Amino acid sequence: MSDTQNVAEAVPPVSEREVILDVRDLAVDFTTEMGRVSGVQGVSFTLHRGETLAIVGESGSGKTTTINAVLGLLPGNGDVTSGEIFFRGTDIAGYSEKALRGIRGKHIGLVPQDPMSNLNPVMRVGDQLAEVLLAHGKATRKDVRGKVNELLARAGLPDAATRARQYPHEFSGGMRQRALIAIGLACQPELLIADEPTSALDVTVQRTILDHLGSLTRDLGTAMILVTHDLGLAAERAETVIVMNKGRIVEQGPSAQILRDPQHEYTRRLVESAPSLASDRMKPINPGALTGQITEMPVILHVRDLVKEYTVRSHTDGKRKTFTAVTGVNFDLHRGTTLAIVGESGSGKSTTARIALRLEEPTSGLVEFNGTNIAHLRGRGLKTLRKQVQPIFQDPYASLNPMASVGEILEEPLKIYRLGNRAARRERAMDLLEMVALDASIYDRFATELSGGQRQRIAIARALALEPDLIICDEPVSALDVLVQAQILELLMKLQTELGLSYLFISHDLAVVRLIADQIVVMKAGEIVERGAVVDVFTSPQHEYTRMLLDSIPHIASRGTAG
Amino acid sequence: MTRYVVSRVGRAVLAVWIAVTITFFLLRLLPGGPTTLMLDGVNDPALEAKLLADYGLDQPLITQYGLFLWQLIQGNLGTSFYSQSPVAEVLFDRMPWTLLLAGSAFLITLVVGIPLGVAAAVKRDGLPDQALRFFGMAGQAMFVPSLAVLLLAVFALKLGWFPIGGAVSSFVEGPQYVASVISHLILPLLSLVFINIGPYALTVRTNMLQVLGADYVRSARARGLSSQAVIWNHGLRNAVIPAVTLMGLQLGTLVGGAVLTETVFAYPGIGSLIYEAVGRQDFPILQGAFILLAITVVLANLLTDLVCLLLDPKLRTGNRA
Numbered sequence: 001m002s003d004t005q006n007v008a009e010a011v012p013p014v015s016e017r018e019v020i021l022d023v024r025d026l027a028v029d030f031t032t033e034m035g036r037v038s039g040v041q042g043v044s045f046t047l048h049r050g051e052t053l054a055i056v057g058e059s060g061s062g063k064t065t066t067i068n069a070v071l072g073l074l075p076g077n078g079d080v081t082s083g084e085i086f087f088r089g090t091d092i093a094g095y096s097e098k099a100l101r102g103i104r105g106k107h108i109g110l111v112p113q114d115p116m117s118n119l120n121p122v123m124r125v126g127d128q129l130a131e132v133l134l135a136h137g138k139a140t141r142k143d144v145r146g147k148v149n150e151l152l153a154r155a156g157l158p159d160a161a162t163r164a165r166q167y168p169h170e171f172s173g174g175m176r177q178r179a180l181i182a183i184g185l186a187c188q189p190e191l192l193i194a195d196e197p198t199s200a201l202d203v204t205v206q207r208t209i210l211d212h213l214g215s216l217t218r219d220l221g222t223a224m225i226l227v228t229h230d231l232g233l234a235a236e237r238a239e240t241v242i243v244m245n246k247g248r249i250v251e252q253g254p255s256a257q258i259l260r261d262p263q264h265e266y267t268r269r270l271v272e273s274a275p276s277l278a279s280d281r282m283k284p285i286n287p288g289a290l291t292g293q294i295t296e297m298p299v300i301l302h303v304r305d306l307v308k309e310y311t312v313r314s315h316t317d318g319k320r321k322t323f324t325a326v327t328g329v330n331f332d333l334h335r336g337t338t339l340a341i342v343g344e345s346g347s348g349k350s351t352t353a354r355i356a357l358r359l360e361e362p363t364s365g366l367v368e369f370n371g372t373n374i375a376h377l378r379g380r381g382l383k384t385l386r387k388q389v390q391p392i393f394q395d396p397y398a399s400l401n402p403m404a405s406v407g408e409i410l411e412e413p414l415k416i417y418r419l420g421n422r423a424a425r426r427e428r429a430m431d432l433l434e435m436v437a438l439d440a441s442i443y444d445r446f447a448t449e450l451s452g453g454q455r456q457r458i459a460i461a462r463a464l465a466l467e468p469d470l471i472i473c474d475e476p477v478s479a480l481d482v483l484v485q486a487q488i489l490e491l492l493m494k495l496q497t498e499l500g501l502s503y504l505f506i507s508h509d510l511a512v513v514r515l516i517a518d519q520i521v522v523m524k525a526g527e528i529v530e531r532g533a534v535v536d537v538f539t540s541p542q543h544e545y546t547r548m549l550l551d552s553i554p555h556i557a558s559r560g561t562a563g
Numbered sequence: 564m565t566r567y568v569v570s571r572v573g574r575a576v577l578a579v580w581i582a583v584t585i586t587f588f589l590l591r592l593l594p595g596g597p598t599t600l601m602l603d604g605v606n607d608p609a610l611e612a613k614l615l616a617d618y619g620l621d622q623p624l625i626t627q628y629g630l631f632l633w634q635l636i637q638g639n640l641g642t643s644f645y646s647q648s649p650v651a652e653v654l655f656d657r658m659p660w661t662l663l664l665a666g667s668a669f670l671i672t673l674v675v676g677i678p679l680g681v682a683a684a685v686k687r688d689g690l691p692d693q694a695l696r697f698f699g700m701a702g703q704a705m706f707v708p709s710l711a712v713l714l715l716a717v718f719a720l721k722l723g724w725f726p727i728g729g730a731v732s733s734f735v736e737g738p739q740y741v742a743s744v745i746s747h748l749i750l751p752l753l754s755l756v757f758i759n760i761g762p763y764a765l766t767v768r769t770n771m772l773q774v775l776g777a778d779y780v781r782s783a784r785a786r787g788l789s790s791q792a793v794i795w796n797h798g799l800r801n802a803v804i805p806a807v808t809l810m811g812l813q814l815g816t817l818v819g820g821a822v823l824t825e826t827v828f829a830y831p832g833i834g835s836l837i838y839e840a841v842g843r844q845d846f847p848i849l850q851g852a853f854i855l856l857a858i859t860v861v862l863a864n865l866l867t868d869l870v871c872l873l874l875d876p877k878l879r880t881g882n883r884a
Binding site: 073100103105106112114118119121123124131132135136169180 | 777778779781782783784785786787788789790792796797800801804874875876877
């Protein structure tokens with residue numbers, strides 16, 4: 001970070017440099033079944049050589065539509081209806097596909113959002129990079145191999161020559177994103193558009209990728225548009241921030257100013273609810289949380305020496321091997337409190353959650369729920385357990401049956417357990433809707449008609465239907481927008497206080513965990529590396545890995561003082 | 564990768580064995596024994612017993628099965644009840660014609676079907692797309708023999724452009740022989756291609772549409788690649804993998820269609836041989852022909868799997884067994 005500031009001071013002020021991109025009063029409309037719908041309206045901004053501009057907004061805010069318009073990649077039903085897009089002095093808004101081809105990749109590079117889906121799976125990574133160089137005359141058939149290796153190495157891929165001959169599925173997510181960065185910067189474009197470049201990656205990888213992206217663009221003098229939903233990240237990485245909401249720019253200015261002194265009401269709400277900016281557990285605070293009484297509450301979930309092994313077939317020689325997903329995991333979840341398990345993908349946190357739900361059986365170890373070992377529970381006992389332990393999953397778009405109405409979704413658990421008659425079940429469903437602050441009229445709607453936040457409320461209501469004691473939340477807010485995240489977390493807190501629920505909260509996001517958890521367990525490669533009360537772990541982390549996770553949260557404060 | 568190839572070959576062998584076994588027992592379950600036709604209504608139990616003994620049909624079924632497998636491994640498929648010539652010889656005479664018909668139908672379906680499917684996906688509601696919708700529906704709705712008869716009536720009987728039946732005229736040599744083979748081939752080929760091209764091109768279209776909507780295709784466009792490079796290198800190379808698998812599965816349909824087509828056009832391949840053998844209750848011929856067709860389909864599927872191995876790098880590095 002200090003790096004960014006030093007360089008920024010060394011070169012002339014941004015505003016005196018050449019203007020790379022000048023968007024004036026841009027409007028995009030979409031033709032839909034319901035007629036013309038406005039995508040973005042009145043969007044204007046200017047970007048100078050070497051400047052980094054962040055566009056921040058929630059899904060549907062128009063940030064992606066804006067960059068698609070600049071790239072000329074609007075979907076078939078979208079049109080630029082007014083405004084100009086001056087790229088190095090020429091209006092490219094009306095350019096033909098053919099004319100745009102000479103600009104894309106060569107003068108404007110793109111680093112797309114999801115590294116898993118943005119590389120062609122049947123083409124060698126090196127060939128995908130070579131293709132761009134050849135298409136824009138930046139290499140010849142003869143020297144393209146060397147250039148590809150050089151670019152991959154510069155993007156931070158070790159052993160580039162070998163990597164160039166591999167296919168995307170042989171790369172990790174972070175490595176794929178490095179390859180995509182190499183492709184985006186291959187022709188040394190004047191402008192690089194990075195569309196949520198790290199939101200699909202683990203936090204610790206995010207930081208190194210963003211650092212690398214920053215230093216590459218700085219060295220090449222490339223201007224960058226960073227599209228993100230994370231205000232903290234935007235402020236840390238960009239000089240200027242644009243905040244978009246419902247297709248319009250609601251606020252723009254220097255990043256420090258926007259964070260310190262947001263003018264627009266929407267921006268203020270964003271700043272307040274950005275989890276990376278908060279510093280305390282959410283209110284209402286659990287009475288026991290601060291006084292250390294948590295451990296005096298009865299233990300609802302008691303896990304000892306948990307081990308889960310899978311037999312896998314090796315990729316290289318086809319031999320069967322034992323893969324240890326979880327080993328030596330111990331923790332106690334106390335009634336009425338929240339225990340968070342934090343870790344990156346592959347840390348074993350989801351496996352632990354599935355064992356606690358008794359969706360899987362552990363290889364060895366003890367899992368006691370209310371004093372009963374549930375590790376290998378079957379039959380009637382399992383059916384009783386299912387009633388007392390309920391899940392909430394990450395993606396409310398996938399976890400709700402699209403063919404069922406909200407009423408059917410909420411009444412299904414009651415039907416399975418033969419609770420009440422038709423009228424009683426309906427009444428219970430109405431009560432549940434009220435508990436999660438949804439209108440009763442939603443009862444007859446289908447999940448597909450609802451927003452992400454509404455869907456997750458339905459998923460929570462469904463989990464509550466059988467009056468469980470323990471709810472296992474597997475990344476319950478990571479698929480949601482920032483403002484919605486805050487609302488869902490608030491709802492979970494309120495329900496915990498009212499119903500005395502216990503939460504086992506699985507997350508990769510330490511910032512979210514800080515808001516909701518009393519106790520925390522940090523997992524890495526299947527083992528617990530640190531545990532303790534949230535306050536302690538956040539203020540004085542003992543393990544190096546925990547410190548690294550904490551450092552990966554974009555911190556506003558450090559940037560805010562830099563101006 | 565070796566594991567993949569070995570497992571596919573193993574599965575192919577198993578599939579052939581199952582097909583052979585089913586064929587053997589199925590034919591023996593049919594009502595009316597093989598002697599019915601030979602005795603031609605004469606009621607002579609002694610003669611019948613002698614015939615059964617000659618062909619080994621008086622043995623218990625399981626012994627017959629063992630004997631049959633043993634002979635089959637040695638390439639002996641028995642003797643035709645009707646013509647008394649070895650079954651393998653009869654099949655060998657007829658097989659080239661079926662291979663020519665089904666093979667060229669397969670190739671044309673591929674060569675025309677893939678670009679048609681791609682063109683339909685790239686420009687929705689364009690001319691190729693509409694043509695494809697017509698072929699797709701017509702191909703599904705039409706019964707091969709009805710189409711064949713229609714083609715015969717118009718182009719052979721009425722217009723006289725093509726011969727009515729057979730595979731080649733007698734007493735021709737050299738270039739005339741080739742010309743004669745082609746003119747005999749066109750109508751049966753046309754009916755086969757007509758039926759098969761729609762479903763195949765539609766699959767290519769569907770896969771292509773899906774792939775063209777993929778993130779990596781958008782990314783390829785964002786890199787300023789030409790639309791040809793995007794469609795063929797990034798689009799088709801991905802869309803063609805499921806299409807190839809389908810093609811392998813459809814091969815059975817193609818062979819089945821060939822049997823019917825051959826019958827209508829009196830094309831002297833395996834199809835019309837089966838038709839004739841059914842009428843004559845010629846069990847050894849039927850048995851041999853079924854086994855041959857089963858082997859052909861299994862081999863084609865094996866080939867499909869190996870082609871997929873070339874097309875899909877994930878299979879090659881063995882992430883999926």
